[in-house]
Amino acid sequence: MGIDKPDVRVVIHHDLPDTIEAYFQEAGRAGRDEQRAFAVLLYDPSQDKAKARKRVADNYPPEEFLHTVYHKTCNYLGVGADSGQGATFFLDVYDLCQKMHLPILTTYSALHLLSQMGYFSFEEDQEIQPRVQIRVQRRELDNYNLTDAQMALLESLMREYTGIFTDLQYVRGIDDQTHKLLVSLAEKRVISYVSRTVANVLRLTVNRQAEIHVPEHFYSQRKDHYVDKLKAMVEYADNQQYCRSQLLLSYFGENDAAACGTCDVCRSLNKQQKQ
Numbered sequence: 001m002g003i004d005k006p007d008v009r010v011v012i013h014h015d016l017p018d019t020i021e022a023y024f025q026e027a028g029r030a031g032r033d034e035q036r037a038f039a040v041l042l043y044d045p046s047q048d049k050a051k052a053r054k055r056v057a058d059n060y061p062p063e064e065f066l067h068t069v070y071h072k073t074c075n076y077l078g079v080g081a082d083s084g085q086g087a088t089f090f091l092d093v094y095d096l097c098q099k100m101h102l103p104i105l106t107t108y109s110a111l112h113l114l115s116q117m118g119y120f121s122f123e124e125d126q127e128i129q130p131r132v133q134i135r136v137q138r139r140e141l142d143n144y145n146l147t148d149a150q151m152a153l154l155e156s157l158m159r160e161y162t163g164i165f166t167d168l169q170y171v172r173g174i175d176d177q178t179h180k181l182l183v184s185l186a187e188k189r190v191i192s193y194v195s196r197t198v199a200n201v202l203r204l205t206v207n208r209q210a211e212i213h214v215p216e217h218f219y220s221q222r223k224d225h226y227v228d229k230l231k232a233m234v235e236y237a238d239n240q241q242y243c244r245s246q247l248l249l250s251y252f253g254e255n256d257a258a259a260c261g262t263c264d265v266c267r268s269l270n271k272q273q274k275q
Helices: 020-027 045-059 063-077 093-100 104-116 138-144 148-160 176-187 216-238 244-251 264-274
Strands: 010-013 038-041 088-090 120-128 131-134 191-194 197-204
Touching: 010 020, 020 216, 020 244, 045 104, 045 216, 063 093, 063 104, 093 104, 104 120, 104 216, 131 148, 138 148, 148 176, 176 191, 216 244, 244 264
Parallel strands: 010 038
Antiparallel strands: 088 197, 120 197, 131 191
């Protein structure tokens, strides 16, 4: 939730957050100008509790599934047994799941768990810098009827990136004008040009293993921690007895806060007292 404006009046949670910490941070985007503001949580006990149980299964799939994802990912990337250490790939997870018949959400979770276990590093939505390779020999450039600006750019690239004739090289400092020149050169088939993009990056930190080992403490502790956090969020949503502000502050260790008097629970209790 990337909103950072002082005058947000209402924050609405359509789905139950995973943790009270996340809910507190996101709800706190409302009313930063210290004017009256509202945080609304839309909650259906039966449906949202079922969704919460599914989240646990999606985020912590069975250990056998981790083995399946590991080997199918290596097969998809063409990594053979006892090889691959240090190799880096741009991983299209949707394509992986389609070709290897894997469910998307649990596959993402499995990739992150395997990354935390050290079999590879997996980072989502990494910004990949532009890359350029010159496809023709220097002596052939005169045959392409290039402009002075195109030639000047090619000369600069050849001076700065020595391997640019053999492989794609990461290129720094590409502004809009340089981008347009690179596109025009790519259209003439003088260069190969991969513009700045966002991709999932997977790097093998060890050679492909015949078997993977999931430490019991690693898996169970993380799962139990996630379940406890999610359970606390569900209990907060279920609460109809205690001031919500007091509950939130108590969760963070502040146990002597006064009732807010304005949350749905406080208003309901005040109404009952007046009857």
